[in-house]
Amino acid sequence: xxxxxxxxxxxxxGKGTISKAVAAHFxxxxxxxxxxxxxxxxxVNDGMDAVHAAETLDPSDLNRDDLRTSDAAQAAxxxxxxxxxxxxxxxxxxxFATREGGAVLDGRDIGxxxxxxADVKLFVTASAACRADRRYKELAGKGQDVTLExxxxxxxxxDKRDSERAEAPMIVANDATxxxxxxxxxxxxxxxxxxxxxxxxxxxAS
Ligand code: CDP
Ligand code: CDP
Numbered sequence: 331x332x333x334x335x336x337x338x339x340x341x342x343x344g345k346g347t348i349s350k351a352v353a354a355h356f357x358x359x360x361x362x363x364x365x366x367x368x369x370x371x372x373x374v375n376d377g378m379d380a381v382h383a384a385e386t387l388d389p390s391d392l393n394r395d396d397l398r399t400s401d402a403a404q405a406a407x408x409x410x411x412x413x414x415x416x417x418x419x420x421x422x423x424x425x426f427a428t429r430e431g432g433a434v435l436d437g438r439d440i441g442x443x444x445x446x447x448a449d450v451k452l453f454v455t456a457s458a459a460c461r462a463d464r465r466y467k468e469l470a471g472k473g474q475d476v477t478l479e480x481x482x483x484x485x486x487x488x489d490k491r492d493s494e495r496a497e498a499p500m501i502v503a504n505d506a507t508x509x510x511x512x513x514x515x516x517x518x519x520x521x522x523x524x525x526x527x528x529x530x531x532x533x534x535a536s
Contacts, residue, residue, distance in 0.1 A: 333358070333432040335527055336440035336448035340492070340500065341403070341485045342465035343454045344511045344519050345436040351520040352527060353434045361426045363437035363444070364406065366419050368397040371405025380409045384418035399474060400484050407488040410438075413497040420444065439498035441506050450530045451506035452523055460512045461485055 335352060337345050346362055353360035366384075369391040373383035396402060409415050416439075423444045427433050435444065441451035456464075462482035469476045492500040502508065507526045511519040 331432060332428050332430065333531070334427045334445050334448040335432075335434040335450045335452070336427075336445050336503075336506075337434060337436040337452045337454060337523070338438055338440050338442070338500065338503070338506070339436075339452075339454035340458075340461065340489045342461040342468075343456050344464075344516070345454050347516055348452075348454055348509075348519055348523045349434045349436040352523050355524050356432060356527065356531075358432035358434050359426070359429060360434045361423065361436075363419075363423055363435055363440065365392045365397060366422070367406035367410045367415075368402045369394060370409045370415060370419075371407075372396060372402050374409055375401065375405050380412055381414045381418065384409070384415040387419070387422075398469075398472070400469065400476060400481065403488060404484060407491045411491065411495040411497065416497055438492055438500040441503035442501060443498045446503075449534065450527050451503050452509055452526060453502045453506040454509045454511060454519070454523075456510060456512040458482065458486055458489065 335358065337349050339345050349360050349362070352358070366387065369387060370380060370383045372394055374380050423435060427435055427445045441448055459482070462478060462485045465485060466476060466478045466481040469481065509519060509522050
């Protein structure tokens with residue numbers, strides 16, 4: 331059985347949290363595609379050429395422990411504007427999406443470019459203030475040296491770069507279901523996503 335769930339949306343909207351829960355519920359595999367760009371960005375920060383870093387990216391690079399920092403996030407969104415970087419990462423993502431047993435991929439261009447034929451497309455969003463507040467709590471909780479103001483500036487800068495770039499910009503696919511999590515608990519957001527997937531699975535089974 332091949333079944334692909336595409337989950338896109340802006341920074342810290344809850345894509346990862348929802349994707350993990352959907353994957354666990356349906357026993358699908360999960361790929362956080364942002365980690366690919368964060369790993370390339372981290373290698374560029376180490377001095378490597380961006381396209382070379384993307385072409386030689388190894389799954390073990392996704393285990394680096396400095397990928398969940400604001401520095402890596404900013405570096406990711408800078409390398410992500412480069413069409414050659416994006417092209418080098420397409421096959422890995424599409425192979426993951428079409429693996430046997432079902433897959434959930436979250437990112438910015440999954441439902442539009444990587445998997446335009448995905449079985450389910452969700453666009454998860456929330457207000458910038460809400461997203462910054464969540465990401466600030468997450469990073470501060472891990473002991474990172476961040477301020478709420480700094481995280482808000484970071485999130486807004488990435489949203490702008492991600493939605494205004496020429497190649498695979500972050501846009502809502504016209505057949506995506508929108509989930510605004512601003513006033514939702516994690517449990518409510520996860521339930522909304524699982525319901526959306528269940529509806530399509532029931533339709534395709536009948
Ligand atoms: O993957 P993405 O950057 O879109 O977001 P995430 O890492 O899943 O969520 C960012 C933070 O917001 C995490 O600390 C989540 O626990 C939190 N969150 C929340 O407070 N309420 C939600 N409805 C969803 C996520
Ligand atoms: O977790 P958060 O939503 O803050 O970011 P992420 O999903 O880890 O993505 C980091 C950056 O990678 C984004 O700001 C985008 O510039 C880029 N990205 C992308 O261009 N396409 C994707 N499919 C995933 C991430």
